Amino acid sequence: MGATLEALLALREIELQIAEIRRQLAAKERSVARQTEKLRAAEHTLEAGRADLKHTQVAADAADLDLKARDAHVARLRDTLNTVRTNKEYAAIMSQLNNEKADRTRQETRALELLGEVETKRKAVAEQEALVKEESQRLGNIKAQLEQSLASFSARLSALEQQRDAAASRLDGKVLDLFNRLSDRYEGEVMARVVQVHPRRQEFICDGCNMSLSAERANALLTRDEVQTCGSCGRILFMDKSR
Ligand SMILES: [Zn+2]
Numbered sequence: 001m002g003a004t005l006e007a008l009l010a011l012r013e014i015e016l017q018i019a020e021i022r023r024q025l026a027a028k029e030r031s032v033a034r035q036t037e038k039l040r041a042a043e044h045t046l047e048a049g050r051a052d053l054k055h056t057q058v059a060a061d062a063a064d065l066d067l068k069a070r071d072a073h074v075a076r077l078r079d080t081l082n083t084v085r086t087n088k089e090y091a092a093i094m095s096q097l098n099n100e101k102a103d104r105t106r107q108e109t110r111a112l113e114l115l116g117e118v119e120t121k122r123k124a125v126a127e128q129e130a131l132v133k134e135e136s137q138r139l140g141n142i143k144a145q146l147e148q149s150l151a152s153f154s155a156r157l158s159a160l161e162q163q164r165d166a167a168a169s170r171l172d173g174k175v176l177d178l179f180n181r182l183s184d185r186y187e188g189e190v191m192a193r194v195v196q197v198h199p200r201r202q203e204f205i206c207d208g209c210n211m212s213l214s215a216e217r218a219n220a221l222l223t224r225d226e227v228q229t230c231g232s233c234g235r236i237l238f239m240d241k242s243r
Contacts, residue, residue: 002225003239004175011167012191017155018160019188021153028146039135046128060118063111070104107162151241175227180237192235194218209233 011046075098084090168176182190192208202215211232221228221239 004171004227005221005236006042007170008175008179008236009191009238010189011171014160014164014167015183015188017191018157018164021157025146025149025153028142028149032139032142032145032146035087035135035139039132039139040129042132042135046125046132049121049125049128053118053125054063054111056114056117056121057183060114061110062094067104067107067111070100070107074100119212178227178229179236186235190236191238192230192233194221194237194239195209206235206237207235208235212238 002240013078018049077093077100077130081090083095084093171179179190186208189208192206194204194213196218197203197205197208202218204215204218205211206213208230209232211230213230217228217237218239220226229235230237
């Protein structure tokens with residue numbers, strides 16, 4: 001294999017390692033973003049739950065006040081009952097008293113229902129608070145992992161970037177341009193191996209796209225140090241020395 005192809009393969013190897021590190025970092029960044037979203041949703045649910053609890057609590061307090069007012073009214077009616085002089089007055093007060101007692105019973109049921117609701121909602125809010133805390137801790141952990149990866153990868157990345165620059169400086173400007181264009185297009189998979197389909201037949205395919213290649217082109221790779229690209233996918237072709 002010629003020096004140009006060897007330099008290209010070295011460059012590809014470095015580019016693939018850089019791309020792999022970037023992929024891992026991007027995956028961690030995505031999981032930070034996902035967890036941030038999850039925490040935000042849990043906080044929204046908590047806020048809504050707190051508002052609802054407050055609303056129910058206000059209604060329960062109002063029902064309790066109403067009950068107290070009715071109790072006072074019943075007491076006043078009872079006092080009045082002791083002071084009436086006629087049967088007619090007595091009957092009228094009794095009727096009011098019975099009505100008020102019936103209303104009070106209904107109000108008491110409602111007040112108890114509201115107290116039950118307050119209890120249920122308070123429990124739900126407490127559970128949601130625990131969930132928010134959990135999601136927040138999880139986010140903290142994922143962020144710490146990302147920070148750790150950034151720290152441990154940064155030395156590796158700058159070493160690789162230096163190696164890449166060194167490998168690139170061994171290449172002709174035109175070849176490097178071609179490499180960079182292909183690298184953008186194929187996410188680092190710039191090179192394609194030439195595969196001999198059958199050991200005894202002069203048939204070759206490009207490993208990048210599986211299209212056939214002429215024997216002349218394959219043989220040129222073995223004999224000359226020049227860049228050959230696949231006619232179908234455009235990748236830079238190379239042949240293993242072992243083949
Ligand atoms: Zn190809």
